[in-house]
Amino acid sequence: MSDVLTGTTTGVVRYRGWNEVPAQFRPPAPPRHFVGRDAELEKIRAGGVTVLSGPAGVGKTALALKWLRDRGSGDGLYVDLAAPEVLGRVLRAFRLDGVPADERAAVFRSLVVRRQLTLLLDNADSAEQVTPLLPASGTVLVTSRKKLDLERAHEMDVEPLTDTERLKDLLDLSYVELPERQARLYRLCAWESGAFGVPHAAAIAGEPECDVEDALDDLVEKSLLTEVGDDAFRFHELVRAHARTKR
Template sequence: MIIGAGGVGKTTLALHWLHEVKGEYEGQLFVDLRGFSGADPLPPDEPLERFLRALGALPESIPSSIDEQAALFRSMTTGRRLIVLLDNAVSAAQVRPLLPGAGGSLVVVTSRRRLSGLVVDGARFVDVDPLGVTGALELLERLIGADRIRAEREHARSLVALCGTLPLAVCASGARLAARRRWPIARAVAELGDEARRLSPCAPEREISRWTPCSTPHTRLSTTHTHVPTGCSASIPGPTSMWPRPRPCSERTKATPQTCCTIWWTPAS
């Protein structure tokens, strides 16, 4: 399970790694559980019904109760090798019905909370930290260019500090500056420094995570950054393998500029 503040890059780190390993699995299932989106969290029966249809269940064969749907899901996934990404979870109770049956499946959960109740299901936990000033400056440089950073290095440091060195916020501010070549970095700093306007440049998390200006080049991560595969975590599988063996687990990882922005991929049919 990947844990971290909003905007730290939990979903992006998970997607980057899963994009690399998806060839080892027969299909992928993804759902945003809306745990911290400002709307009501998604009840388990909604994604369960979608998952069952994606796996080939006919609408008339899908039970009406959550318990029966969860049992059918476990039955249909037992012995299969699937990736299940449960993004933005709010509680163990929301996640547990969505866990597949025993076999080689890999489950990754992201949340702003440590869902300790999932320990009984085999969960491991990885905390993801912000980039830090150096990494945030590197990310900003990729977005707006080295010349602008060199010309206003102190303002650039102030900007990433106001962003909390969170990849999402740095991407948002960098995208604005990239689209406005005449703007000095100092202007962005002044805007972010204005408490009344601070929320305006940083759109809601789910919107910014899809911005193309954040699509900086993705390089294959070195082992330095892949103690947990690209910061990606604790899978919650059935009784078998936790995650592909060649990639050992660490207790804490840090977002990197190479993986701050989202790769989306479609569940296999």
């Protein structure tokens, strides 16, 4: 296959049917233990430009990659704008060689539109750097440490993960390591709104009191349950909410 990608002033750039996004420009996988960011993931819109801005290390790239993996469509193209000569390298990787420097942005935009690539422009430094690369249509995510004030873009501040999100992550880690009896008690007793004792927990679980007592002590040791007074137990509200999400 050999068809015209775009006309340039110096000639015609041919697109030689390179079917896959070259490996070095495919979006990497998001962090394996990605947590939180539900609200942010909801807000990123398909079919538009979203700028994720926030300080270094806050989680902009991870958020963008997670969105691409879970909610993006089609092929993704990952461009690290902090890397030197990146536009030329992207085009060459797609076998678009010899594009003059002043035409690279236009050829890049055609490539993205034509292939319906979902674009992640990571580490943008300015609106001037990004604007020439924005395709006429399609989904674009941009990350930057700065506010870019891009036209026609949806700007989103990425804040540090909240304590609640971190806690949920920690609780998940503790929960998956619980032995079956403890895990079951954790799920069942979370439906008690107040404090409860061993006999009550044993009745809910349908298990002998001595086993239930040991299991509850284990939950206390793992900071999933609080002992309040003599043989009475209670969940912290956030922990209880977490336990109730488990089936």
